[in-house]
Each structure stands twice: as structure tokens, then as C-alpha cells.
Amino acid sequence: MISTLLVANRGEIACRIFRTCADLGIRTVAIHSDADEGALHTRVADTAVRLPGAAPAETYLRGDLIVKAALAAGADAVHPGYGFLSENADFARAVQDAGLVWIGPPPQAIEAMASKTRAKELMGLAPLDAHDVSPADLPVLVKAAAGGGGRGMRVVRDLAALPGALEDARAEAASAFGDGEVFVEPYLENGRHVEVQVLADTHGTVWTLGTRDCSLQRRHQKVIEEAPAPGLAPALTEQLYALAERATRAVSYEGAGTVEFLVADGRAHFLEMNTRLQV
Numbered sequence: 001m002i003s004t005l006l007v008a009n010r011g012e013i014a015c016r017i018f019r020t021c022a023d024l025g026i027r028t029v030a031i032h033s034d035a036d037e038g039a040l041h042t043r044v045a046d047t048a049v050r051l052p053g054a055a056p057a058e059t060y061l062r063g064d065l066i067v068k069a070a071l072a073a074g075a076d077a078v079h080p081g082y083g084f085l086s087e088n089a090d091f092a093r094a095v096q097d098a099g100l101v102w103i104g105p106p107p108q109a110i111e112a113m114a115s116k117t118r119a120k121e122l123m124g125l126a127p128l129d130a131h132d133v134s135p136a137d138l139p140v141l142v143k144a145a146a147g148g149g150g151r152g153m154r155v156v157r158d159l160a161a162l163p164g165a166l167e168d169a170r171a172e173a174a175s176a177f178g179d180g181e182v183f184v185e186p187y188l189e190n191g192r193h194v195e196v197q198v199l200a201d202t203h204g205t206v207w208t209l210g211t212r213d214c215s216l217q218r219r220h221q222k223v224i225e226e227a228p229a230p231g232l233a234p235a236l237t238e239q240l241y242a243l244a245e246r247a248t249r250a251v252s253y254e255g256a257g258t259v260e261f262l263v264a265d266g267r268a269h270f271l272e273m274n275t276r277l278q279v
Helices: 009-026 038-043 061-071 089-097 107-114 114-123 157-177 233-248
Strands: 002-008 027-032 046-052 077-079 140-145 155-158 182-186 192-200 207-212 254-264 265-276
Touching: 002 009, 002 140, 027 038, 027 077, 038 089, 038 140, 061 077, 061 192, 061 265, 077 155, 089 107, 107 114, 114 233, 114 254, 155 157, 157 233, 192 233, 207 233, 233 265
Parallel strands: 002 027, 002 077, 027 046
Antiparallel strands: 140 155, 140 182, 192 207, 192 254, 254 265
């Protein structure tokens, strides 16, 4: 039984988790940078621990300091929230190695889904070989294997532009994510971005908890999400659920997660899995 929980995050998500903990009778520990000393999440928690510094790289991204803070505050569990270290397998392992409970998916599941190419392999999907792309394959999308948010992505409609797109995408991905690996896949015109919320326990049970349409985006960043996703045929919804459950089971997932798809021509095309609580 968890008695004291540290949330390795700030702002709205930390406050939500603290509110749930209060309902469950669990003590809470906040962390904060110098700039966030008086922030709401520090005031609603039972205890607040200072991480000296102002920049996230000095504070909220310092897994070693956060683990020390949890131990010093007497916490027995850590919840990462979203963003920051929520999809960092090394941080998850450090939490567990310190004898603390990690409220999130197993580190190996985070690692398995961290690379979009590895995730597609687990789903039995293979990206296009960049050297074998032909005019018949166009348009294609060059995409970073790590990270997201539209960085390291290039739509290619002219075969002559592919080498430059690969080079540009690699450079941007390396700068943004520290990983320059990119891959090529078919670009689906007018596809809808649909997600499936999943939840899995430690006994092998997987729940698919509905769909969201996230097609309204600006620069590959979601603007509005609508749930449930409107206008999906029942058979397509069942296909989405089946693929989402398959992805979840492929990595022995535990906890909350999101499986993302493009839907086009009545079919669901697997994109990736977010191994964390969804924003």
C-alpha cells in the first residue's frame, strides 16, 4: 500500500494527482525549481522539496535529484505525470532501484516503444527502404524514429527531394532528440489522427477505453481532441481496439497509455504508442 507519493512534475498534472491522493488518504510530495517555489502544486502538496536551479535541465529533468528528494521526504512511490521524465526508462529504473514504487509502465515497455521503428517491428510492420522508394510510392513521409511534435518530419512528393529531406530530418532529429535515426513510410493524404486510450494491470488484463479524434492540428501539434472520435464505423472502431490491445500486449504494458493511428480508406494504420499518461 502506498502511503506517500512524490510527483516528479509540476502544474496542472501534479495538482490533479495530488487531488486524487487526498481522496485516497495518501500523503503527497511536490518538487519545485526556484522559479516555482510559490506555484500552486507546491502549496496543495503536503510537503514540497526544492530542487536548486531555475531551468528544467537543472531541476525537473534531473532524475538523480528527484530520487534523492523522494527518499529524503519519506516517499514510497513516484508518479512522473507527463512530459519531463515520464517516458525515460532510465529514470523509471532509478526509481525502482532505490526501492520506490514506479507509477507507470515497466522500463522495458518504455524502451520498446520509444523508437517508432522498433514499435512498428513489434507490430509486424516494416518502413520503406529509403534506397528503394520509387515514384509509385510517392508521396512519402520522412520521420524521426525518436521524439515527436512534428520535428524531424518531411513530406516528400518529388523523388529528387528525398535525399535532402532525409538529411534535413536527420539533422533536426539529432538536434531535438539526440537521435538522428529517421525512417520512411507512405504519406496518407487526408488521413484522420485517431487515438485509443488503453489501461493495463499487472495480471495481463487490457482495457481499451474509447477513441479520440486529434486530426485538428497546427504544425503537427494537436489543437482540439474530440472523444469519442465521430463518424467511425463500428467495424473500424473494433479494428482500432484490436490493434491497440495488440500493441499493449506486445510489450507487457502496465498502467495508462495511448496508441495512435492514422485512419484512411476505412483502415487503421499504426503510428506509435505513448508510454505515459496522456496530456
